[in-house]
Amino acid sequence: MNQNSTEKRNYCLNCDTTYHGAMNYCSNCGQARHASELKLRDIIAQFFETFFSFDGAIWRTLRDIWRPAYLSRAFVAGQRKKYVHPVRLFVITLIIFVTLMIGTISNEIGTLNQDQAYSEYHKQITQENLDSLLIKFPLEPQENLDSIKSELFNIDEYEFIETLEEIDLFLDVSSKYRITNKDVAELTINEIYEKYDIEEYYDRLIIGQSIKVNNDRKGMIRSTLGNFIWMVLLTIFITAGFMMILYIRHRPYYTELIVIMLHHHVIIFILFILMFIVNYLFSINFEYATWLLWFSALYIFLDIKFYFRQSWIKSLVKFGIVALFYATTFFFNIFVVAFSSFLLI
Secondary structure, eight states, rough: OOHHHHHHHHHHTTTOOBOOOSSSSOTTTOBBSSSSOOOHHHHHHHHHHHOOOTTHHHHHHHHHHTTTTHHHHHHHHEEEEESSHHHHHHHHHHHHHHHHHHHHHHHHOOOHHHHHHHHHHHHHHHHHHHHHHHHHSSSSSSSHHHHHEEEEESSSSSSOOOOOGGGSSSTTTTHHHTHHHHHHHHSSSHHHHHTTTTOOOHHHHHHHHHHHHHHHHHHHHHHHHHHHHHHHHHHHHHHHHHHHHHHHGGGOOOHHHHHHHHHHHHHHHHHHHHHHHHHHHHHHOOTTTHHHHHHHHHHHHHHHHHHOOHHHHHHHHHHHHHHHHHHHHHHHHHHHHHHHHHHHH
């Protein structure tokens, strides 16, 4: 569409509102009447105007969200255009948080496939042969021997690992059969059932899924984190309903409490996003996560205190009750999602 054909139109190209008189901007949506041909510089200019303008909603939101209760009160009071919508802000920060978490965990946890399992088995055989030789031909001093083992096996002291015992969380089913790395590497799941005489349905289910998870640990973690958004949203909705009962004298709207909780989560996500970025750049210790959790708890307490304007003691007690209820609901949801991911992987 060229510029001349655009200028001849007497209605807004964005919302079809009719122009009256010499209007230069649409009275409905605000778009310029004389829309020019779309160019790359226009897109770039719009981007910088939206995200790097200090008058933009995103910067006001990131600035004011650190003031306990301020952003939630402003949004509930009707200042909707001034700030980024809580749901949009929540989804954006959650997606960034989950993406960074998946990347971080993927770097920490390797995938143990059959070749790796078989390699573990051969390491064990080599270790046993070396120990047998050292009984006949001892090496001194011991420090030299430890150094040789460390270089040879890339470990300080190698122990035979019963593969499934590492991840079996269900009544020690896997440890009951003591399935070895060698068998996991060389046999199919049905062959393992037959060799170890596994006949009970529950035992077969747990062991079969444990082998699948063991062969693709990243897959289970991705599956669990992929459902993280639904798990968090469900926890928010349930906890907001509980808070309606707890603050019944204030007669809050259900959506009002959801807005408050969305902002609480945004604060937590932003803090951990910053931690992931700093950890990537400077390799800090993840023990800092504990301090971030304590800071988040302090912020949420102050937010509740200033939003509902109750006494410090009453606010502290109610904060503790809400935190306990939220944690119980959240970890129950984690268990359900993780167990579902375990069964469906």
